[in-house]
Amino acid sequence: MTDDNSKTDAEWREQLNDEQYHVLRKHGTERAFSHPFNNYKDEGTYVCAGCGTDLFKSDAKFDSGTGWPSFFQPKSPEAVSEHSDRSLFMKRTEVRCASCDGHLGHVFPDGPAPTRQRYCMNGAAMKFRPKA
DSSP: OOOGGGOOHHHHHHHSOHHHHHHHTTOOOOOTTOSGGGGOOOSEEEEETTTOOEEEEGGGEEOOSSSSOEESSOSSGGGEEEEEEOGGGOOEEEEEETTTOOEEEEEESOOOTTTTOEEEEOGGGEEEEEOO
16 A cells, blocks of 8 residues: 555546546446446455555455445445535435545445445445455
8 A cells, every 4th residue: 555645636547547537536436237346256355446455355245236346344444434425415425445535435324234334335446356
């Protein structure tokens, strides 16, 4: 990990592909059911596509039926940060990478046990590191 909060917009545009940039830096959302991570079953860790920070372990992933990769908890509480989001005439909780402040998705209180949380993430915001 590096201090990615100091990168310029031009540096982010150079590092990320168009979809990653749209999601991570412009708080965009990919189309539901469009990213392969939605149905991905391999064991490993989902990391931030912007800075490589470990975000979610595959054993916390579940099929929410929403069309986006969903997890019941982050790898560690320090991996993500949560922010109030009142866009689109709704009150939601936005989830960002705690290291580079990249937009990942939103968290909702309708997930499975043990946390009852549904971290509904954009696949484009993440990369996957297989279990060694």
